[in-house]
Amino acid sequence: MNAKGNTVTAYGDTRGDGAVQLSFTLPMPSGEKARQAALVLTARMGLQDARVVLMDPIDPGFTYFVVYAETRETVDVSTIQVHEVAYEAMEPEEINRFIRETFGRKLVVIGACIGSDAHTVGIDAIMNMKGYDMHKGLESYPEIRALNLGAQVPCETLAARAAEEKADAVLVSQVVTQKNAHLKNLTRLIELLETEGLSEEMVLIVGGPQVTPELAKELGYDAGFGRGTFPGDVASYLVQELADRESRRE
Amino acid sequence: MNAKGNTVTAYGDTRGDGAVQLSFTLPMPSGEKARQAALVLTARMGLQDARVVLMDPIDPGFTYFVVYAETRETVDVSTIQVHEVAYEAMEPEEINRFIRETFGRKLVVIGACIGSDAHTVGIDAIMNMKGYDMHKGLESYPEIRALNLGAQVPCETLAARAAEEKADAVLVSQVVTQKNAHLKNLTRLIELLETEGLSEEMVLIVGGPQVTPELAKELGYDAGFGRGTFPGDVASYLVQELADRESRRE
Amino acid sequence: MAALNLDEAEVGRARRAAARIAVDTLSQIEGKTTVAVERAVLRLLGVEGMTPEGVPWANRIVDDLLARGLLDRGAAAWFVRTLVSRGDSPAETAKHMALEGLDDEALPEVEPGELRDRMCSLAREGLDRVDRSRGEREERLARLGRGPEPLRYLIVATGDIHEDVVQARAAARGGADIIAVIRHTAQSLLDYVPEDGGIQGVGGTIANRENFRVMREALDEVSEELGRYVFLTNYCSGLCMPEMAVLGAQERLDVMLNDSMYGVIFRDINMVRTFIDQHFSRALLARAGMMINTGEDNYLTTSDAFQKAHTVLASQFINEQFALLSGLEPGQIGLGHAFEISPKVEDSFLHELAQAQMVRQIFADCPVKYMPPTKYMTGNIFQGNVQNALFNAVSVLTNQTVHLLGMPTEAIHTPHVHDRHLSLENVDYVFRAMQHLGEEIAFRPGGRIETRARKVLADAVAMLEEVAGTGLMEAISQAMFADIARTRVGGKGLEGVVEKAEDYCNPVGDLLKEERTAS
Amino acid sequence: MAALNLDEAEVGRARRAAARIAVDTLSQIEGKTTVAVERAVLRLLGVEGMTPEGVPWANRIVDDLLARGLLDRGAAAWFVRTLVSRGDSPAETAKHMALEGLDDEALPEVEPGELRDRMCSLAREGLDRVDRSRGEREERLARLGRGPEPLRYLIVATGDIHEDVVQARAAARGGADIIAVIRHTAQSLLDYVPEDGGIQGVGGTIANRENFRVMREALDEVSEELGRYVFLTNYCSGLCMPEMAVLGAQERLDVMLNDSMYGVIFRDINMVRTFIDQHFSRALLARAGMMINTGEDNYLTTSDAFQKAHTVLASQFINEQFALLSGLEPGQIGLGHAFEISPKVEDSFLHELAQAQMVRQIFADCPVKYMPPTKYMTGNIFQGNVQNALFNAVSVLTNQTVHLLGMPTEAIHTPHVHDRHLSLENVDYVFRAMQHLGEEIAFRPGGRIETRARKVLADAVAMLEEVAGTGLMEAISQAMFADIARTRVGGKGLEGVVEKAEDYCNPVGDLLKEERTAS
Numbered sequence A, B: 001m002n003a004k005g006n007t008v009t010a011y012g013d014t015r016g017d018g019a020v021q022l023s024f025t026l027p028m029p030s031g032e033k034a035r036q037a038a039l040v041l042t043a044r045m046g047l048q049d050a051r052v053v054l055m056d057p058i059d060p061g062f063t064y065f066v067v068y069a070e071t072r073e074t075v076d077v078s079t080i081q082v083h084e085v086a087y088e089a090m091e092p093e094e095i096n097r098f099i100r101e102t103f104g105r106k107l108v109v110i111g112a113c114i115g116s117d118a119h120t121v122g123i124d125a126i127m128n129m130k131g132y133d134m135h136k137g138l139e140s141y142p143e144i145r146a147l148n149l150g151a152q153v154p155c156e157t158l159a160a161r162a163a164e165e166k167a168d169a170v171l172v173s174q175v176v177t178q179k180n181a182h183l184k185n186l187t188r189l190i191e192l193l194e195t196e197g198l199s200e201e202m203v204l205i206v207g208g209p210q211v212t213p214e215l216a217k218e219l220g221y222d223a224g225f226g227r228g229t230f231p232g233d234v235a236s237y238l239v240q241e242l243a244d245r246e247s248r249r250e
Numbered sequence C, D: 001m002a003a004l005n006l007d008e009a010e011v012g013r014a015r016r017a018a019a020r021i022a023v024d025t026l027s028q029i030e031g032k033t034t035v036a037v038e039r040a041v042l043r044l045l046g047v048e049g050m051t052p053e054g055v056p057w058a059n060r061i062v063d064d065l066l067a068r069g070l071l072d073r074g075a076a077a078w079f080v081r082t083l084v085s086r087g088d089s090p091a092e093t094a095k096h097m098a099l100e101g102l103d104d105e106a107l108p109e110v111e112p113g114e115l116r117d118r119m120c121s122l123a124r125e126g127l128d129r130v131d132r133s134r135g136e137r138e139e140r141l142a143r144l145g146r147g148p149e150p151l152r153y154l155i156v157a158t159g160d161i162h163e164d165v166v167q168a169r170a171a172a173r174g175g176a177d178i179i180a181v182i183r184h185t186a187q188s189l190l191d192y193v194p195e196d197g198g199i200q201g202v203g204g205t206i207a208n209r210e211n212f213r214v215m216r217e218a219l220d221e222v223s224e225e226l227g228r229y230v231f232l233t234n235y236c237s238g239l240c241m242p243e244m245a246v247l248g249a250q251e252r253l254d255v256m257l258n259d260s261m262y263g264v265i266f267r268d269i270n271m272v273r274t275f276i277d278q279h280f281s282r283a284l285l286a287r288a289g290m291m292i293n294t295g296e297d298n299y300l301t302t303s304d305a306f307q308k309a310h311t312v313l314a315s316q317f318i319n320e321q322f323a324l325l326s327g328l329e330p331g332q333i334g335l336g337h338a339f340e341i342s343p344k345v346e347d348s349f350l351h352e353l354a355q356a357q358m359v360r361q362i363f364a365d366c367p368v369k370y371m372p373p374t375k376y377m378t379g380n381i382f383q384g385n386v387q388n389a390l391f392n393a394v395s396v397l398t399n400q401t402v403h404l405l406g407m408p409t410e411a412i413h414t415p416h417v418h419d420r421h422l423s424l425e426n427v428d429y430v431f432r433a434m435q436h437l438g439e440e441i442a443f444r445p446g447g448r449i450e451t452r453a454r455k456v457l458a459d460a461v462a463m464l465e466e467v468a469g470t471g472l473m474e475a476i477s478q479a480m481f482a483d484i485a486r487t488r489v490g491g492k493g494l495e496g497v498v499e500k501a502e503d504y505c506n507p508v509g510d511l512l513k514e515e516r517t518a519s
């Protein structure tokens, strides 16, 4: 952050220089006209001092550009709203103890990769014994009953099982985002859970490499976890959120 | 170019998708706040649907981002002003014949790398016998007397020699652009040539990897050549420009 | 060539165990057919078209037969009997059966000899179309030639075939030798081929005859432009595996992804169904002169690439034996291999090198399709290009046959037009810079590289012998591949498996077998 | 280790020719000194400060002596005589001489014995500061240790030392072992050291004592934080080469760029001047226990890296001999080598590998500083990362000592903070992935790699023997290095070369020589 209080901007090698690198393709043959078009496009982004450092013909109809330019925009970080999932990181033993002491019963967590999405590695990383990068998954928590339904689970199946198991939390994974496939699936699920009156009762958690906290909120989920999440993150959040809800209910 | 006449925009995998890749560093620790700041900055560029695909801590004070987003801007290519250096590409023999027939004398071309810039490879590539990428330099043209003054030539020296040799063209190279060193040097040279009344008499050509036709014009040079220029490009332009001037004078 | 000193006896043991596994598995499915095989047969006999609701005639006919418990004699017989009784063309017959249903009560029996003859001659017509395709490929290849190995294999996956064409053309001009049109995410679980090309795919493009044609035409055009034959690939997998084989073979695809276990493990398709479908498909692909690509690379996305390297090798042996038993020539058996060890592992390059060279040596007559890093790619597209560079290095060093180009954006999106461009530049440079490196270096005997290869081979032998003991289906139930368990009675599509009746007949299968043994 | 079978006899011939070249060149400069050497001596005797106009006292004093034709006795004598006559401190004496000028008429002679003693004791004080610096480095190194080889060498070049510090710290935290502060573009042609740190540099940062201190302090801090000693580098080159040696040695720089011919060829500095300055500088750097880095890599920016590879090797032999003759230990002689063959060349990796391994073997006791691709880097930062990856591969494979990290943005700008970050990630991965590859492979005897190395060696031998015949100065006039010709009487700074008088004395040079022969 620089002298002007809390504002920041991009940094290359001099405070405030605003250095930004861009790349993109234009559907036109390479040449001076294309280079100018690239500069116009960059200027439309409000960037200054743009330099086309690469103009590479991909084929007669497409040209690839690498551009360096400078932004004059700054961001006042004190005004930034963080949709961060709020929780204190806890160790597995702590979490288990917390569950015993706070709820006096095992928590039930049900997870799945919904729709046509078959990428289970992410949800497995969170739920299965093996876990992720040496962090064991929720199955390894004695106080959590973790049910992982796996790949390509229809939303209906997941909602039905969640109701049947009286789950405390539903964990959904979505990895394929092309043509916004994830938005469609996630919206479908939340609508289903709402019509069945389950969305209030359970903590709804969504995860995946392109999931962000703000996306989760927007779609009506309680929390969203992205790349590099560990099982402990999810468990810590979950027990704290459930305890909160309990105390609010009292 | 797409259906809407002459407008183009960036292209990833679907016409009109506006796909753009960016990278930059923010001077703040990595975390949700930084991610949001990166998104705000991207939004300020008018970009939509921004996704932070990499948030990498460089050190406690800096975070590096890779962002994919979509621009909604389009460029109407029919309105683009091309500052292109206008000439027809000619073969060396053609050029020599053209000189003999049009001017009836050898042309004198003087070149240098001015100021503190010692990068001679570029000017050598254009002027010296050896040339560049199998294209021989101006020294190899029987009808051109090519004087290459080399590295770190003071503007004064170049101007004086140009006057002394009654040069037809001055070729300046500028490679170092940090802190706009090249702008300072090039401005200094043009001022000098102007005060000495040489700028009208000679064709003033500037070159270097970050030189563009529009930059050359802005600074008052007749033409600018960037990366990947061949000696033949310069020679073709030069003889055509000199012939034009001659005919205008008549 | 940098060669590893491997124990040939161990290789022999592995191959013998794999042969036992394949023979044993095939023996368990011998008396069975599937709805997909029967649909494929109908397609070969000339059944093409769909109902106004978009249901393919082949599905209507086969579903009808299945529902009535008549499929056990084979769809061909019913089709030909109807055709004979109505005196119609195959097309008209198909339309009638699809729209009006089978009139089995009223259908007169046809004399067995005549029935056979008619079935055979229709099947032969269908196969003629396959043979013509093959002939045309051979003619074009002879005329245009193809790029040097490793062949550059690039993916297009925009979801829209016309956009795919734009991207494929750019890729070919940049040096692609093989274009793979990635298939719509959900398609493999559809028990029919969506004929309607207009559907917008997700994560890939709908695979059907029309789309195959569009791309084939575009690649033929660009092949002529470039003076180099550009291959086309799609998937021969999922619940419609046998039908995809028919479409691919007839529309001159050159390569198809076809694995003996991929669908079971990664799509939860029933294993009995899969083994039947696979066996028929491969026989047809063999006839079409196409290359198959197996999918062992996928195991390493769910299990650890370092610890489970031997499962890849074991599976390659099994896939090879299944392929040989279906009539594929070694030169058609493109085994899947991958560069997937975590970049955090020390000496990961040495291990990858050892494994890649080992596979090249063990399967010297088979092409190998070498897959790039995927799982450990991140949003760091710059570093991704470096991971791909080392992958490219191993590939050229060990002289792989087919090289799937890694994308810097692997962890982000299906490739954009410039992602491919950057990857082609990467490969161009690395292949050129290291062109003859393989000829110039030798591995230290008993060193880290050789030791790694020997260990993986030994583990694969042990695994194969264990699997030969328990049987492949049991091994899969024990999650021995990809750390994923599937049971014999679980998974999708089991309801489409049918016990053959005494008088079951599959004229296509018979022809394929006969003409193979004849040649 | 992958070793090349090189002809030791050829190596011996090369070394002998280079020794003849160096001895011959030094004999030609024996009777000469330069303004820069004299200023360096004064600085070591305690002359520090500048006039209000920013002219360093050392320059004022030496210029004054030169103008009056008095420099031939050496600046030290005049300085000590003034000091004795005025009974002042060195600082006061310097100030007086700089501001008031030398009062040579009125200056009493000092008895030769006393003059010697006083000169010696002041010189020893100056060298003590050097020795303390060395001691402190040794202490810190012993305590903190340093990173494994190849050491990661990174450049900072913002033009502003405080911004450099920010970037250096980030680099060190990312794994940098050596930080090089690149110098302001125009500084090497200044015949004085700009003491005013405030000047904004272009293409680099002003090098002077204050800026050396600022960076040293920052790196000491970050070294403690990381528990690893981070080295500091700057340039001991240009018209002030000897003074830079003094500043570097006293302010605990650990490495300095110092080449016997770089300034001549690339800065058009007079060669006689350069050889004198270089010889003195190296003696001092030797004393300071620092590593020098030579600059052969630069030749390949102006001449073809493939065709002129032997000129690099020849120059390394010459630089080695000059260094040994100045008292540097082999372990201090960091020879410059580079990866600069055009990426368009087939098998370029093999050639680079051959050359890098050859240099490692021939100069087994010398560190080698291996330079990344620069000339063929382009605005394609993605592909640039790939070029750097292959460079990284050769470096770890041939076990280079100092590895200068290539930047993806080499063709664009001096490094931004994330450029270094990306390059460190590149190196991290490649070094880890290929950690032991060098131990595991052997080169085919008589193969492309060995043949290349033998050819380069043979060409270097031929060149060195030719140069030994004509003399180095003549060879340079014939553009034998870097394809650039310079004459003995051309270039900048010749006016600063002075014939020594009979009674010339350089107490520092004498002490350095004495104590070296003693030890």
Ligand code: B12
Binding pocket: A111, A116, A117, A118, A119, A120, A121, A122, A123, A125, A126, A132, A171, A172, A173, A174, A175, A176, A177, A178, A205, A206, A207, A208, A209, A210, A225, A226, A227, A228, A229, A230, A234, C182, C183, C184, C185, C186, C202, C203, C204, C266, C298, C301, C302, C374, C375, C376, C377, C378, C409, C410, C411, C412, C413, C414, C415
């Ligand atoms: C492995 C993989 C596969 C495997 C999947 C095996 C399996 N059983 O999962 C196989 C080979 C089968 C596969 C197939 C396909 N894949 Co895939 N695949 C990948 C790959 C290489 C790695 C994904 C992965 O395992 N990452 C590791 C895990 C640990 O990370 P993660 O998923 O992000 O999970 C972490 C977090 O996100 C979070 N998280 C994830 N889920 C959840 C859930 C909850 C509740 C919480 C709290 C947290 C959480 O925690 C995890 C741990 O930190 C990616 C590329 C890549 N490098 O990312 C492509 C990728 C995801 N695949 C892709 C595609 C398109 C496909 C196909 C659709 C292609 C096709 N048409 O055939 C097919 C079909 C699959 C389908 N129907 O979904 C695309 C998706 C593009 C997009 N953005 O839409 C990718 C990005 C590749 C690409 N660039 O094209 N794939």
Ligand code: B12
Binding pocket: B111, B116, B117, B118, B119, B120, B121, B122, B123, B125, B126, B132, B171, B172, B173, B174, B175, B176, B177, B178, B205, B206, B207, B208, B209, B210, B225, B226, B227, B228, B229, B230, B234, D182, D183, D184, D185, D186, D202, D203, D204, D266, D298, D301, D302, D374, D375, D376, D377, D378, D409, D410, D411, D412, D413, D414, D415
């Ligand atoms: C070679 C080189 C050197 C050599 C130069 C040797 C020599 N005699 O020229 C040496 C090693 C000496 C050197 C030193 C330095 N260099 Co230098 N160097 C390079 C390098 C690697 C290649 C440049 C090159 O030769 N390109 C090949 C030629 C053929 O291309 P070109 O110059 O673009 O020329 C073509 C066109 O531009 C055009 N053209 C050029 N001039 C002209 C003129 C006319 C009239 C016309 C018509 C056309 C034309 O035609 C040419 C042929 O197509 C670049 C990095 C890179 N890859 O670009 C850094 C680079 C240019 N150097 C750089 C720097 C900072 C320096 C130093 C200042 C560092 C320092 N502080 O010590 C020093 C000092 C040099 C000085 N005082 O100027 C920076 C400049 C950063 C910036 N944008 O300002 C670069 C970009 C490296 C970096 N990323 O930091 N360098």
Ligand SMILES: Cc1ncc(COP(=O)(O)O)c(C=O)c1O
Binding pocket: C183, C184, C185, C187, C188, C189, C235, C236, C237, C238, C257, C258, C259, C262, C267, C293, C294, C295, C298
């Ligand atoms: C062998 C094999 N088959 C098929 C597929 C694609 O999956 P699907 O059959 O679901 O389209 C893959 C994916 O990579 C594969 O490797």
Ligand SMILES: Cc1ncc(COP(=O)(O)O)c(C=O)c1O
Binding pocket: D183, D184, D185, D187, D188, D189, D235, D236, D237, D238, D257, D258, D259, D262, D267, D293, D294, D295, D298
């Ligand atoms: C050996 C050597 N000295 C010096 C320099 C820097 O140049 P200057 O002395 O002009 O600062 C370089 C540049 O790379 C070099 O390699």
